Amino acid sequence: MSRAGLTSSPQHNYETLAEESKVIRILVIGKTxxxxxxxxxxxxxxxxxxxxxSMASTxxxxxxxxxxxxxxxxxxxxxxxxxxxxxxxQQMQAEVSRWRSLTSPCxxxxxxxxxxxxxxxxxxxxxxxxxxxxxxxxxxxxxxVAFTFGDRQDQPIENELKTxxxxxxxxxxxxxxxxxxxxQTDTPEGRAKTVKKVLELARGSRPGHILPLLVITLxxxxxxxxxxxxxxxxxxxxxxxxxxxxxxxxxMVYGVVVFALVLAVYWIPxxxxxxxxxx
Numbered sequence: 001m002s003r004a005g006l007t008s009s010p011q012h013n014y015e016t017l018a019e020e021s022k023v024i025r026i027l028v029i030g031k032t033x034x035x036x037x038x039x040x041x042x043x044x045x046x047x048x049x050x051x052x053x054s055m056a057s058t059x060x061x062x063x064x065x066x067x068x069x070x071x072x073x074x075x076x077x078x079x080x081x082x083x084x085x086x087x088x089x090q091q092m093q094a095e096v097s098r099w100r101s102l103t104s105p106c107x108x109x110x111x112x113x114x115x116x117x118x119x120x121x122x123x124x125x126x127x128x129x130x131x132x133x134x135x136x137x138x139x140x141x142x143x144x145v146a147f148t149f150g151d152r153q154d155q156p157i158e159n160e161l162k163t164x165x166x167x168x169x170x171x172x173x174x175x176x177x178x179x180x181x182x183x184q185t186d187t188p189e190g191r192a193k194t195v196k197k198v199l200e201l202a203r204g205s206r207p208g209h210i211l212p213l214l215v216i217t218l219x220x221x222x223x224x225x226x227x228x229x230x231x232x233x234x235x236x237x238x239x240x241x242x243x244x245x246x247x248x249x250x251x252m253v254y255g256v257v258v259f260a261l262v263l264a265v266y267w268i269p270x271x272x273x274x275x276x277x278x279x
Contacts, residue, residue, distance in 0.1 A: 023073045024202050025103045028146070029131055030113030031124050032081040035148035039113055039182055040065070040078045043195050049078050060085065062098055069199065077102050082134075083127050096134040109202040110142045112171065116160065116181065117152035125167035132174075143175040144201050150183035157181055221255040 026043060028036045037049040048065040063078045079099055082092040100106075112128060114120060132139050147157060157179075161172070172179065180197050183190060228248040 022071065023075055024109075024199060025075045025077070025107045026109050026111065026198070026202060027077045027079065027099060027103050027107040027142075028111045028113060029079050029099075030081070030111075030146075031127050032084045034113040034115050035182065035184075036113045037078055038184060039111060039146050039148060040076045042182055042184075042191055043074065043076055043198060045069075045195070062095070062102065064102060069195075072199070074199070075103075077107075081127070083130060092130075093134055096131065100135070106138060107142050109144055109198065110139060111144055111146040111180075111198070112175070113146045113148050114168070114171070115149050116147040116157060117149040120165055120168040120171075122167055125171065128171060140174045143178075144198070145172060145175050145179040147179055147181045150181040151185040153181075221251045225251045225255070 026040075028039050030036050035051075037051045040049045041047045041051070044065055044067045046067075049063060060080055062080065065076050065078075067074050067076075077099060080095070082095050087095065114124070150157070153160070164172075178201060180194060180201070182194060186194070225248050228245075228251070
């Protein structure tokens with residue numbers, strides 16, 4: 001039932017699903033001064049979020065901006081550093097819950113902004129751990145490290161990552177070694193390449209990327225069932241007919257399970273479906 005008490009039509013639901021599937025939700029988190037707003041502006045291709053150089057947080061509350069790229073609507077959420085905004089535990093939980101609602105049903109990617117020109121500290125790791133705890137299940141599956149101030153590097157990031165502290169190694173393990181380097185002095189072509197990588201990671205983290213494989217599997221199961229029906233009708237051998245019936249039943253059950261999984265990708269909350277797919 002809708003809020004007005006009217007039942008939504010199936011056509012409306014399908015149109016809503018199609019529209020929502022074209023929205024890429026990007027959540028940017030991290031410590032004050034790590035360039036979260038600059039990361040957001042780079043992705044958007046314009047300066048929609050205020051940036052600053054002071055020790056105080058420029059972003060005092062969560063902000064949202066959108067743009068369109070390659071037929072997708074890009075929704076970028078810039079977040080404040082909850083540990084640097086004089087919030088108590090209850091306020092921090094409410095703030096993180098707001099991030100979740102703004103990225104509902106779930107973010108396609110969570111970018112954790114980390115400066116690559118200074119040493120990663122235990123204090124910064126504790127900030128990440130607190131956000132992870134407040135968020136709950138599902139954060140690590142979407143996590144990608146956004147290394148900022150890449151223009152200040154004096155050696156390739158791959159070499160630096162070999163000698164980083166244990167805390168940063170744990171963060172990268174949570175992110176499954178996925179990271180993107182943001183360089184504010186890069187050429188327009190370089191920035192476009194960075195944004196393209198972010199969007200590819202966002203699309204690849206969606207459970208929906210398995211849909212083509214599932215649909216192909218469903219079609220193949222259908223063809224096998226048709227073939228078995230034909231074989232059953234043409235063959236007079238009872239063992240062959242029995243085998244055709246058994247294989248046909250198994251194939252149809254498998255097809256129903258695959259079809260249910262396709263629907264679940266869109267209707268069941270992400271953390272649950274992720275665990276189901278991994279089984």
